[in-house]
Amino acid sequence: MIRIDSVTKRYPDGTVAVDRLSLEIPDRSITVLVGPSGCGKTTTLRMINRMVEPTEGAILLDGADVRQQPVNTLRRSMGYVIQNAGLFQHRTILDNIATVPRLLGWDKRRARARAAELMERVGLDSALAKRYPYQLSGGQQQRVGVARALAADPPVLLMDEPFSAVDPVVRKGLQDELLRIQGELGKTIVFVTHDIDEAIKLGTMVAVLRTGGRLAQYAPPAELLSAPADPFVEDFLGADRGIRRLSFFTSAGLELTSEPVVDVDATAEQIAAAAAAGTPYLLVTDRDGRPLGWSEPGELTAGAVDPDRLLSPGRPFEQGRDSLRAALDGAVLSPTGWAVAVDGTGKVSGVVSQAAVGEAIRAAHAEDRTDAKVAG
Amino acid sequence: MNRFFDLPSDLQHSWFGLIGLHLREALLPVLAGLLAALPIAQLCVRFRWLYPPVLGLTTVLYAIPSLAFFVVLIDYTGQTELTVMIPLAVYSLVVLVPAIVDGVRSVPQETLAAATAMGLGPVRRYLQVQLPIAVPAIIAGLRVATVSSISLVSVGMLIGNQGALGNLLNDANIYHRPELAVNSVLTTAVLAILADGALVLLRLLLTPWMPRRTGRPARVAEAARPDTATPADAAVPALEDAAR
Numbered sequence: 001m002i003r004i005d006s007v008t009k010r011y012p013d014g015t016v017a018v019d020r021l022s023l024e025i026p027d028r029s030i031t032v033l034v035g036p037s038g039c040g041k042t043t044t045l046r047m048i049n050r051m052v053e054p055t056e057g058a059i060l061l062d063g064a065d066v067r068q069q070p071v072n073t074l075r076r077s078m079g080y081v082i083q084n085a086g087l088f089q090h091r092t093i094l095d096n097i098a099t100v101p102r103l104l105g106w107d108k109r110r111a112r113a114r115a116a117e118l119m120e121r122v123g124l125d126s127a128l129a130k131r132y133p134y135q136l137s138g139g140q141q142q143r144v145g146v147a148r149a150l151a152a153d154p155p156v157l158l159m160d161e162p163f164s165a166v167d168p169v170v171r172k173g174l175q176d177e178l179l180r181i182q183g184e185l186g187k188t189i190v191f192v193t194h195d196i197d198e199a200i201k202l203g204t205m206v207a208v209l210r211t212g213g214r215l216a217q218y219a220p221p222a223e224l225l226s227a228p229a230d231p232f233v234e235d236f237l238g239a240d241r242g243i244r245r246l247s248f249f250t251s252a253g254l255e256l257t258s259e260p261v262v263d264v265d266a267t268a269e270q271i272a273a274a275a276a277a278g279t280p281y282l283l284v285t286d287r288d289g290r291p292l293g294w295s296e297p298g299e300l301t302a303g304a305v306d307p308d309r310l311l312s313p314g315r316p317f318e319q320g321r322d323s324l325r326a327a328l329d330g331a332v333l334s335p336t337g338w339a340v341a342v343d344g345t346g347k348v349s350g351v352v353s354q355a356a357v358g359e360a361i362r363a364a365h366a367e368d369r370t371d372a373k374v375a376g
Numbered sequence: 377m378n379r380f381f382d383l384p385s386d387l388q389h390s391w392f393g394l395i396g397l398h399l400r401e402a403l404l405p406v407l408a409g410l411l412a413a414l415p416i417a418q419l420c421v422r423f424r425w426l427y428p429p430v431l432g433l434t435t436v437l438y439a440i441p442s443l444a445f446f447v448v449l450i451d452y453t454g455q456t457e458l459t460v461m462i463p464l465a466v467y468s469l470v471v472l473v474p475a476i477v478d479g480v481r482s483v484p485q486e487t488l489a490a491a492t493a494m495g496l497g498p499v500r501r502y503l504q505v506q507l508p509i510a511v512p513a514i515i516a517g518l519r520v521a522t523v524s525s526i527s528l529v530s531v532g533m534l535i536g537n538q539g540a541l542g543n544l545l546n547d548a549n550i551y552h553r554p555e556l557a558v559n560s561v562l563t564t565a566v567l568a569i570l571a572d573g574a575l576v577l578l579r580l581l582l583t584p585w586m587p588r589r590t591g592r593p594a595r596v597a598e599a600a601r602p603d604t605a606t607p608a609d610a611a612v613p614a615l616e617d618a619a620r
């Protein structure tokens with residue numbers, strides 16, 4: 001565990017970058033430092049590997065002050081990923097990744113073999129091994145940065161806005177990849193970002209810092225969204241935190257109905273039976289049970305359903321795996337106001353109305369409050 | 377044509393001998409200048425305040441005419457090659473120090489921070505990161521220093537025929553053989569072009585990591601003295617392109 005104990009950093013020019021910060025960073029999980037530009041995130045991160053020395057206070061790694069180790073030994077035991085990757089432009093991708101193993105005295109072959117293994121782990125094609133950084137895209141460079149930090153298998157990973165320089169699609173891919181790798185490796189990760197959505201997506205714990213380097217709130221993301229400590233945190237979380245909070249509620253409890261669902265070969269009787277359910281629209285599936293689209297019952301002729309004339313089924317959600325946010329999103333986006341639920345294979349397991357999703361949200365909130373009371 | 381290479385015996389060298397001598401007198405000072413410039417530049421990078429005065433000093437030294445240098449040095453080193461080479465080494469600093477400083481400073485902040493974060497100490501950081509990334513700038517500086525040094529060696533003829541190929545100019549005058557002057561100028565120019573080409577090749581070999589198509593390293597030509605311009609300067613871009 002990393003313990004930041006009442007740490008203050010005052011730069012020589014008088015700037016107080018971090019002010020009496022105390023944090024307990026749990027092992028084998030992702031702790032995110034988030035806050036507006038200049039609030040001391042990088043400074044905090046760099047005090048952990050002593051690139052910046054605290055003015056007051058101490059940082060303890062598994063109970064021992066980080067200042068007790070030789071500085072370069074400490075740094076080699078912590079992976080560091082920097083914004084824009086900070087790759088060595090004069091070294092090949094493989095040699096970039098092999099840097100720390102080489103510093104630790106591994107022979108060249110072993111270091112390179114390890115580097116090749118890591119390229120695979122972070123999803124880089126082995127054909128890139130002999131290339132130089134300028135021949136890679138920004139997203140690929142970031143992957144190399146992550147692989148380089150992981151090369152010597154350090155227990156701690158420090159990441160400073162590692163994904164901020166890439167476009168949103170690539171960023172989402174990198175975030176998912178990080179979560180996958182973390183699932184496999186279980187590192188103690190300290191992750192800096194100014195993007196609150198990234199913090200909420202990645203963090204097990206999130207520390208919100210305010211300008212002047214003061215801690216505003218330190219909590220798991222769901223708690224941050226449901227109970228921001230003060231107006232600053234609330235403001236920082238943004239307008240739609242209610243919606244985003246739904247990401248933390250499972251869709252497992254939603255009550256689905258399959259009454260208004262018919263398949264493309266449905267007989268006139270089946271269509272009539274489905275219409276009798278009273279919903280204004282019916283969902284048509286293909287022969288394998290995958291959603292094709294919505295139609296008013298009167299528009300459907302048995303044996304002659306034209307898939308091109310159906311209304312889009314919207315974006316189906318997977319019950320159990322996706323959150324209430326995905327279910328609500330599906331219902332809001334659907335032209336009929338009904339969300340389509342599918343199982344793991346993409347087969348329709350039922351449909352659910354906006355009203356029913358709303359009911360589930362109210363129920364989830366109520367349960368959350370009871371939990372909070374019990375816990376408090 | 378045979379009179380072209382028929383050198384007067386007072387030169388005590390064949391044409392090839394003069395070429396060897398010329399290269400030695402021109403290149404050793406550049407090498408010495410490089411060895412001196414590396415630590416000086418590193419100090420200037422480390423202590424920023426040092427850079428302006430060092431730059432001023434090298435410029436002042438560069439402004440001293442070689443003849444004045446000879447007058448001072450001749451008391452110590454006599455009419456020898458060394459008397460010619462010392463000023464040349466000093467002159468090369470005016471190009472090499474800023475080239476190295478700019479090169480080392482061109483290393484991106486995040487690259488340096490990454491190196492520090494991975495546990496590279498200051499010496500490793502310098503040798504494994506800053507210096508290799510500064511190679512294109514250093515070689516750009518070396519090109520200017522080398523070409524200028526090759527052309528400047530000739531003034532050594534003023535102190536007892538220590539000017540290698542430059543001595544031919546003196547003999548052309550004494551023996552009324554203008555073809556010797558032509559020989560001197562052409563040979564010097566060709567040497568300059570070849571030396572420059574060799575440095576371009578060296579850079580290409582040392583920097584496989586540089587984008588080949590876009591952006592070539594900025595040459596530090598502004599630092600060169602106008603009177604050092606040789607035919608080589610015009611030929612340089614063509615040669616560089618040919619080497620690609």
Ligand SMILES: Nc1ncnc2c1ncn2[C@@H]1O[C@H](COP(=O)(O)OP(=O)(O)OP(=O)(O)O)[C@@H](O)[C@H]1O
Nearest residue numbers: 011013015017036037038039040041042043044194
């Ligand atoms: N070397 C330094 N000397 C003086 N002040 C500094 C130094 N480094 C950072 N600061 C100041 O300390 C404060 C915190 O800087 P820091 O880099 O930690 O912020 P940050 O939260 O990482 O910001 P960003 O999101 O913009 O990266 C800022 O006000 C910054 O100007």
Ligand SMILES: [Mg+2]
Nearest residue numbers: 041042043160
């Ligand atoms: Mg920062």
